[in-house]
Amino acid sequence: MVICSNCQHPVDETATDTCPICKTALNAKSAAEEPQASAVPTPAVLNVAAASPVSSLPPPAPVTGGFTRKMTLSGEYIDVPNPTNATSPRPGTIPPPSGASPSRSGASARTRSKETPTTKKSSSSVAVIVVVLLLAVGCIGGYVWWTHRTNPQSQAQKYVDALKSQDWNSLYSLTDFSAQDKQKYPDAASFSTAMKAQPILGIILKSLSSANLKAQPPTSNDGSNAVVPVSLSLSLEGHTFNHTINLNLVNKSGFWMVKPTQSMGM
Secondary structure, three states: OEEOOOOOOEEOOOOOOEOOOOOOEOOOHHHHHHHHHHHOOOOHHHHHHHHOHHHHOOOOOOOEOOEEEEEOOOOOEEEEEOHHHOOOOOOOOOOOOOOOOOOHHHHHHHHHHHHHHHHHHHHHHHHHHHHHHHHHHHHHHHHHHHHOOOOHHHHHHHHHHHHHOOOHHHHHHOEOOOHHHHHHOOOHHHHHHHHHOOHHHHHHHHHOOOOEEEEOOOOEEOOOEEEEEEEEEEEEOOEEEEEEEEEEEEEEOOEEEEOOOHHHOO
């Protein structure tokens, strides 16, 4: 069957050479057929595969080494991890030795080993600081104790008690003798002998055996020198006598001693 080029009527070309309607010759069969064949458009979908540049790329590689090759929208291939083998190493990486995978305990041990020197250094520094503080406190405390082994009031009380009882040996250790007196009394024995050789002093001191001698708090004390008043109360023949004697004391390396005066007979 062909189409008449004049009236577009289908004609059996095997039975006649002209169109039975318009009597037009059918000699333009090839010309009529060519436009009809070319007028039918070719579906674009059939040419996509031929026109796409993807056809020139190699096919996706199979699953290897835990990764699968995938094609992106731009036509490039990338390796993505295979979900069925997530523990496989990525291409180009070095897998850990078999049976030597690091554990949390190993990491903790390495962390502790790294922290140990710092911890030891800090502990040593703290120990040194503590020792220095203890030494400083000990030195200060020792100095304070050494310079305050005695106090003026108690030393003055010991002095008047030894004088009252004529304990010359104790009195010698409580007296701050001058260089000249040290030549006269080089020791307690010589001092005791000299005091016993003064009868008037012995009589006076004997009268004080019943007296009440009480050392009072210092009226002045600068750490090196102090003045301690001593109250004296004496009853004699029904009469009571009250008197105050001031003793001058000096600090000798924490040991307070009485400085003698001429009124003491020394």
